[in-house]
Amino acid sequence: MDSSVVSDFFSSAPALQSNLGILSPDQIELAKILLENGQSHLFLHWPEPGVCDKEKLSFFEQLSWRLAAYIKTAKELLADSKVGKNPYDGFSPSVPSGENLTFGDENFIEMEKRGVAEASKAAFVLVAGGLGERLVALPRETTTGTCFLQHYIESILALQEASHKVASDGSQREIPFIIMTSDDTHSRTQELLKSNSYFGMKPTQVHLLKQEKVACLDDNDARLALDPHNKYKIQTKPHGHGDVHSLLYSSGLLDKWLDAGLKWVLFFQDTNGLLFNAIPASLGVSATKQYHVNSLAVPRKAKEAIGGITKLTHADGRSMVINVEYNQLDPLLRASGFPDGDVNCETGYSPFPGNINQLILELGPYKEELQKTGGAIKEFVNPKYKDSTKTSFKSSTRLECMMQDYPKTLPPTARVGFTVMDIWLAYAPVKNNPEDAAKVPKGNPYHSATSGEMAIYRANSLILQKAGVKVEEPVKQVLNGQEVEVWPRITWKPKWGMIFSDIKTKVCGHCEVSQRSTMAILGRNVLIEDLCLDGALIIDSVDDAEVHLGGLIRNDGWTMENVDYKDTSVPEEIRIRGFRFNKVEQLEKKFTQPGKIAVVDLPRVK
Numbered sequence: 001m002d003s004s005v006v007s008d009f010f011s012s013a014p015a016l017q018s019n020l021g022i023l024s025p026d027q028i029e030l031a032k033i034l035l036e037n038g039q040s041h042l043f044l045h046w047p048e049p050g051v052c053d054k055e056k057l058s059f060f061e062q063l064s065w066r067l068a069a070y071i072k073t074a075k076e077l078l079a080d081s082k083v084g085k086n087p088y089d090g091f092s093p094s095v096p097s098g099e100n101l102t103f104g105d106e107n108f109i110e111m112e113k114r115g116v117a118e119a120s121k122a123a124f125v126l127v128a129g130g131l132g133e134r135l136v137a138l139p140r141e142t143t144t145g146t147c148f149l150q151h152y153i154e155s156i157l158a159l160q161e162a163s164h165k166v167a168s169d170g171s172q173r174e175i176p177f178i179i180m181t182s183d184d185t186h187s188r189t190q191e192l193l194k195s196n197s198y199f200g201m202k203p204t205q206v207h208l209l210k211q212e213k214v215a216c217l218d219d220n221d222a223r224l225a226l227d228p229h230n231k232y233k234i235q236t237k238p239h240g241h242g243d244v245h246s247l248l249y250s251s252g253l254l255d256k257w258l259d260a261g262l263k264w265v266l267f268f269q270d271t272n273g274l275l276f277n278a279i280p281a282s283l284g285v286s287a288t289k290q291y292h293v294n295s296l297a298v299p300r301k302a303k304e305a306i307g308g309i310t311k312l313t314h315a316d317g318r319s320m321v322i323n324v325e326y327n328q329l330d331p332l333l334r335a336s337g338f339p340d341g342d343v344n345c346e347t348g349y350s351p352f353p354g355n356i357n358q359l360i361l362e363l364g365p366y367k368e369e370l371q372k373t374g375g376a377i378k379e380f381v382n383p384k385y386k387d388s389t390k391t392s393f394k395s396s397t398r399l400e401c402m403m404q405d406y407p408k409t410l411p412p413t414a415r416v417g418f419t420v421m422d423i424w425l426a427y428a429p430v431k432n433n434p435e436d437a438a439k440v441p442k443g444n445p446y447h448s449a450t451s452g453e454m455a456i457y458r459a460n461s462l463i464l465q466k467a468g469v470k471v472e473e474p475v476k477q478v479l480n481g482q483e484v485e486v487w488p489r490i491t492w493k494p495k496w497g498m499i500f501s502d503i504k505t506k507v508c509g510h511c512e513v514s515q516r517s518t519m520a521i522l523g524r525n526v527l528i529e530d531l532c533l534d535g536a537l538i539i540d541s542v543d544d545a546e547v548h549l550g551g552l553i554r555n556d557g558w559t560m561e562n563v564d565y566k567d568t569s570v571p572e573e574i575r576i577r578g579f580r581f582n583k584v585e586q587l588e589k590k591f592t593q594p595g596k597i598a599v600v601d602l603p604r605v606k
């Protein structure tokens with residue numbers, strides 16, 4: 001372009017025009033793209049050349065050639081949102097049918113075994129990016145203080161080991177573990193891993209993939225927002241967990257995995273302490289049913305903040321089974337013959353299974369699909385409007401995408417299914433602070449740190465009950481304004497028991513645990529036989545020790561003290577739970593030598 005044409009083009013943005021001399025040809029090209037896309041406001045405040053030149057140049061570092069496409073999509077989506085266009089226009093929703101698993105029955109046990117056999121062909125992907133307000137560094141439970149990330153890693157390692165024992169191809173593959181981070185979580189996650197020696201995983205097994213944020217939008221014309229703290233920067237916000245697919249695609253890992261003979265990729269989220277109870281059996285379902293996509297689900301309460309798995313059938317005959325996000329389910333239902341919207345049916349639950357956003361994808365078809373799409377996931381926009389005229393936003397918005405929308409581009413031949421499991425077994429996310437948890441409609445899950453921790457004790461108690469242990473029934477207690485069931489505080493390391501058939505081999509005879517008890521099993525070969533526990537017991541042992549635990553163990557135990565979440569004298573990770581343990585008395589044993597050890601009829605420790 002000759003210079004007079006250039007300056008004509010820029011005459012609509014005089015402040016920019018007078019600065020053209022300090023810009024490189026590439027920067028001028030980018031500026032042109034911005035003007036062509038209605039972004040001249042970004043330069044209005046630019047002073048004359050010689051003032052803040054460094055800042056002006058740095059403004060371009062953030063920009064990419066993809067911005068034009070982003071703005072174009074944003075304009076279209078914002079226009080649709082303004083007129084209230086139904087994103088599912090032409091589709092009618094119905095309740096899909098999937099696989100149902102019942103903990104402990106023959107089929108469940110079979111599926112778990114199958115899942116363990118498949119596990120050495122799996123890779124795990126944790127999405128832990130975004131704003132980072134929910135952290136994998138939080139304790140999953142406070143009996144042992146183990147954080148979510150440690151529990152996830154130990155679960156993957158336990159699966160890996162169990163899988164090696166039964167692998168038909170004799171494989172000793174290490175299960176890759178990928179964590180998607182963001183600028184807000186990357187260094188904290190890296191630090192947590194390094195300072196804990198990767199919680200026992202080989203550092204080469206773990207890969208961090210960092211997602212970038214995307215440009216914010218100030219209005220319906222998709223005018224980009226400037227950072228309130230730096231007017232030479234565009235404000236950015238997270239793009240959603242859907243980025244995980246394009247990051248995986250461009251990482252080159254998928255090819256490596258295929259070459260290494262892997263078959264499955266399992267995606268999961270940051271703070272569901274029950275998740276690994278569900279993994280072996282659902283991986284077994286994927287393998288048995290040959291699902292390309294298997295979404296894990298639990299019964300869903302109407303209006304619960306989890307998406308509904310829905311069958312969408314188009315007027316033209318197409319249909320798909322897909323997550324409809326929780327904020328879209330009610331309007332979709334109302335618009336399509338369900339006048340009451342998102343309500344419970346006679347079972348007391350929504351007829352639509354709740355998506356827990358744990359996806360199991362078959363690697364081969366996944367990679368083929370990504371080769372077509374590059375991993376791009378259909379975007380959406382969710383502006384918070386100031387009023388019903390929908391002309392301005394309360395705060396800037398941005399385009400987002402969700403990992404569970406992956407099946408939307410799949411051909412009708414793809415085998416897309418889902419697996420429904422008991423809530424107590426599989427889902428207890430920690431995502432609401434105490435104030436928000438207290439506002440949850442009565443009868444719906446709180447999704448708080450309190451309910452998340454209590455759910456772990458309940459699940460472990462129920463599993464032991466089903467294995468034949470007489471675990472005393474829970475008491476109801478109000479913690480941080482939430483009524484929860486308090487079961488005995490039972491925890492164990494994944495290497496002690498990953499699947500039900502293993503756990504059953506570790507308990508025998510007549511065992512009892514009282515409600516006020518605490519039991520933490522940290523060793524691998526700890527066998528519980530004719531044990532009666534009424535108090536606190538912590539048992540740790542080296543892997544090649546075999547500890548036989550029995551007899552009567554009674555002590556004053558650990559009591560639970562109420563803590564108010566507003567009490568800032570207590571560390572935040574404790575007060576968000578509404579209680580802390582007073583460790584009055586316990587029996588704590590650590591066996592460091594190999595060999596058989598019997599622990600029976602222990603005397604009181606005092």
Ligand SMILES: O=c1ccn([C@@H]2O[C@H](COP(=O)(O)OP(=O)(O)O[C@H]3OC[C@@H](O)[C@H](O)[C@H]3O)[C@@H](O)[C@H]2O)c(=O)[nH]1
Pocket residue numbers: 127128129130131132134180182211238239240241268269270271305306307308323325326354355356357402404431
């Ligand atoms: O940009 C992002 C946003 C989020 N995330 C991660 O994604 C996970 C979920 O975060 P969100 O808060 O967006 O998800 P929500 O809990 O609101 O809903 C999600 O889980 C429950 C399901 O029923 C919903 O369908 C699903 O979208 C977290 O692990 C978070 O760290 C990213 O990695 N990047």
Ligand SMILES: [Mg+2]
Pocket residue numbers: none
């Ligand atoms: Mg969300």
